[in-house]
Amino acid sequence: MSVTPQASGDAGERTGLRVAYGGGVYPAEEIARGAAYELFSADEVAGFEWAPRTGSALPWRRFVHVTEVTAVHGAAEPAEDPDTPVMMPAHRERGWAQLHQLSQRPDAAGDPMLTAARSSAVIRRGTRMVKVLSPRQLAGYVRGWLPHGFCYREHDVAHLRTPAATTLLRTDGEVSRDGLDVAYALRWRASDPGDYDVPVGEAHRGLSTLPPRDRLGAPVLGTGFVPSNSQLIPEFVTRDFADLPMPANATLLAYPAEGVEVVLYSYQAEQRGWLRMVGPQWRHLLAAVPGLSPDQEYVPTGDAPRSTQLVGAYAGSEYEAVADLPGGFRVLAMTRAARYPVETVARRLRYAHWRGVPCLVLREEAGWLRLRLCRPDPETVATTAAQCHDRGVYETWAPGAEVTDDQVTDLPYTL
Known part of the structure; x- marks a missing residue:
C-alpha cells in the first residue's frame, strides 16, 4: 500500500x-x-x-x-527510465509564462512553439497513466468499467496530490461538494502508444465547438493542454474514445486532504476483479462511494460482455491475453504454468456506422446496440441524439437493423 x-x-x-x-x-x-x-x-x-x-x-x-x-x-538512482517532461524550444523573447498563455488560447493551437512543446510529451509502452474519478466513477470502475476518454501521464500530474488540486483534472462534470476531503483516481500502464491520441487538429476540432449544454467537464481547448490558470498539463484521449483492456496490477487510488496517496484496490487480471489493499485506518475513504462496502475484500467485475480485449497467439493458437507491464504480454490463465508470453498481440474491438456516423459498439441488448461516437462534434451529436457521459464521451442506443459496416477489428501491437 x-x-x-x-x-x-x-x-x-x-x-x-x-x-x-x-x-x-x-x-x-x-x-x-x-x-x-x-x-x-x-x-x-x-x-x-x-x-x-x-x-x-x-x-x-x-x-x-x-x-x-x-x-x-541526495536522490537515489531511478529504477526505470523516467518519462520525458514537457520541453519548450529556446526562445529569446518567449518563456514558460508565454507558453502557458498560448496553451489556453484555442486560436494558438498551430503556434510552432506550442506544437513543439506538446509533441515533447510522449507515451511509451509502460507509461503510467492517470484518470481522476468522482465517487460515482470509482464505483463504475470497481464494477467493471474500462479505461477510456481523457487521461494524463502520471509524470505530468504527480504534484497534484490533494482533492482541491485535482479538481481541474476531473471529467465527470459533477459539482464538487463543499468540504470535499478525498479525490479518487485510476492508474494503469499504457500497453501501446497507439492506444492514445492528442486532442488537437482537424480530427478533434468538433470537441472544441460543442456548446456547454452538450458537454461535461472543462471545455476542450484544442491545444492539447488542460484548461488551467496556472498549470501546463498535456492531455490525452484514448484513440476513438475506445475502452482499453484493463492491464494487470492497475490500481484505484484515493488522495485525502492530508496529501498522501492511498492504494484502495489492485486489479487481478486472472480473477477479473479488484483486490482490496487498503487497511482499516483508511477505509472511511470509501464511505462516499455509492454501492460499495468498505469491508468487501474482493470485488469481481462480473461476466458482462466486454467492449474490447487483448488477443494473443501462442504455438499456433489464439488466446485472450493480458498486459502485464513492464514485463510484457502473456496468456490470460489462472495457473502460473500456463501464462506463456504471447508471440503476437492485438487489441480487438467492434466498429460500426449509424446514420453515417462512425461509432464503437460497446454492447448489444435485445436487438439494440450501445454506441459511442468516435469523433463527436455538434453535428454527429445532434444526428445520433448521443448523450455526454464523461468529458468527450458521447453514447447512444441504436436499432441493430439500422447499423451498417458492423465489424470486429484487430489493432496489432508491435512486440
Whole structure:
C-alpha cells in the first residue's frame, strides 16, 4: 500500500533528500519516482501550506513538479527510465509564462512553439497513466468499467496530490461538494502508444465547438493542454474514445486532504476483479462511494460482455491475453504454468456506422446496440441524439437493423 508514513514531514531528514526551490533548499520526499516532490519547512514560506503531522517538526509543506525545482540533492538512482517532461524550444523573447498563455488560447493551437512543446510529451509502452474519478466513477470502475476518454501521464500530474488540486483534472462534470476531503483516481500502464491520441487538429476540432449544454467537464481547448490558470498539463484521449483492456496490477487510488496517496484496490487480471489493499485506518475513504462496502475484500467485475480485449497467439493458437507491464504480454490463465508470453498481440474491438456516423459498439441488448461516437462534434451529436457521459464521451442506443459496416477489428501491437 502506498501511503506516506505518519511522520513523513521528517522524511528528508531521514533520507538526506534536499530540493532547491524558489531560492531555498528544503528537506523533501520524492513522489512518483522523481516526477514531483513534497517539500517541508519548519518556518512559514510563501506558497507553503500549514499541514502539521504527528511526530514531525516541519509543519509547512508544498508539492512541486520536478520542472519547478532547480536542483535535487541526495536522490537515489531511478529504477526505470523516467518519462520525458514537457520541453519548450529556446526562445529569446518567449518563456514558460508565454507558453502557458498560448496553451489556453484555442486560436494558438498551430503556434510552432506550442506544437513543439506538446509533441515533447510522449507515451511509451509502460507509461503510467492517470484518470481522476468522482465517487460515482470509482464505483463504475470497481464494477467493471474500462479505461477510456481523457487521461494524463502520471509524470505530468504527480504534484497534484490533494482533492482541491485535482479538481481541474476531473471529467465527470459533477459539482464538487463543499468540504470535499478525498479525490479518487485510476492508474494503469499504457500497453501501446497507439492506444492514445492528442486532442488537437482537424480530427478533434468538433470537441472544441460543442456548446456547454452538450458537454461535461472543462471545455476542450484544442491545444492539447488542460484548461488551467496556472498549470501546463498535456492531455490525452484514448484513440476513438475506445475502452482499453484493463492491464494487470492497475490500481484505484484515493488522495485525502492530508496529501498522501492511498492504494484502495489492485486489479487481478486472472480473477477479473479488484483486490482490496487498503487497511482499516483508511477505509472511511470509501464511505462516499455509492454501492460499495468498505469491508468487501474482493470485488469481481462480473461476466458482462466486454467492449474490447487483448488477443494473443501462442504455438499456433489464439488466446485472450493480458498486459502485464513492464514485463510484457502473456496468456490470460489462472495457473502460473500456463501464462506463456504471447508471440503476437492485438487489441480487438467492434466498429460500426449509424446514420453515417462512425461509432464503437460497446454492447448489444435485445436487438439494440450501445454506441459511442468516435469523433463527436455538434453535428454527429445532434444526428445520433448521443448523450455526454464523461468529458468527450458521447453514447447512444441504436436499432441493430439500422447499423451498417458492423465489424470486429484487430489493432496489432508491435512486440
